Amino acid sequence: MAGHHGPRRDTRGIVDAPELFAHVQFRRREPAPGLRRHLEHYWLIDWDLSQPYASHLVPHPSVNLVFERYAGCGDEDAGYAEVAGVGLGLFTQKLEGRGRVCGVQFRPGGFRPFAPGAPVSRWTGRRLPATDVLGPPPAPPAAVLDPADEDGRVAALDAYLLALAPEPDPRADLAMALVDLVRSDRTILRVDGLARAEGLSARSLQRLFAAYVGVGPKWVILRYRIHEALERAGAAPDVDWAALAADLGYSDQAHLVRDFTATLGVPPTALGTR
Secondary structure, eight states, rough: OOOOOSSSOOOOOTTTHHHHHHHHHEEEEOOOOOTTTTEEEEEEEEEEEESSSEEEEOOOOOOOEEEETTTTTTSTTTEEEEOOOOOOOOOEEEEEEHHHHHEEETTTOSSSSSSSSEEEEEEEGGGGEHHHHHSSSSSSHHHHHHHHHHHHHHHHHHHHHHHHHHOOOOOHHHHHHHHHHHHHTTTOOOOOHHHHHOOHHHHHHHHHHHHHHHOHHHHHHHHHHHHHHHHHHOOOOOOOHHHHHHHOOOOSHHHHHHHHHHHSSSGGGGGGGG
16 A cells, blocks of 8 residues: 555654564564555564563554464464454563564454454454454464564565455455554644545444454544654653643643653653653
8 A cells, every 4th residue: 555665664653672683583574565555574583581571562453463483472382363452551571481472463454354243443452363353263373473584584474464365345445544544644644634634524433443444543643643742752861741731732741741641651761761
């Protein structure tokens, strides 16, 4: 779909990205051309830690399909596959020992064609065995997790997803385009403005987002502003919160701090960003 340019280079959503990258091998890879319409990218993580480490993420409004193998994760030898619906709050994952994760981040709005039988809101805030959401798997999790080389894992992910054969769905395309608009156009601060720009009623926009994105348009607008605030705060230790609030369309600094705290469960200062 137009406007899609391969894996993101930024670290939006990762709290203290340099610290994460110091502890794990983290890569993003592009899926096969036939999948790029629906997928953001693959993300691959390997770790071998002498001390436990907790990673923190402010999730994107995306569904993820996650293949994982580490201590305490289902059948450690076979690996495990789960669907993670849109995460509503701060996601914390404790990593210890050795492990491997191969993840698929769908574009917001892009997951529904793979599981057309239910609205995406059914999975929001939940992590479920992949078979519960996607039906019988085209291959076992080990097929994705076993290859020693990264290219082999990417090829296995491509084969797995292409075998699921998503159906074309114009409403999924519309949902993806609308979320792209929210992400790229910082002047869109209100749901009624987004609805008007697309010639939709606010109610039909809400229904579309529940069915295809999994969360409401207001939530998506807010989440991308929080990502932006987190990215800016991480880049500048002495961030001017009042100026940042104005730049992101907030009426005042207190409003931004309230939203940030509601999203992450902690105020900006608790993340080491002052």
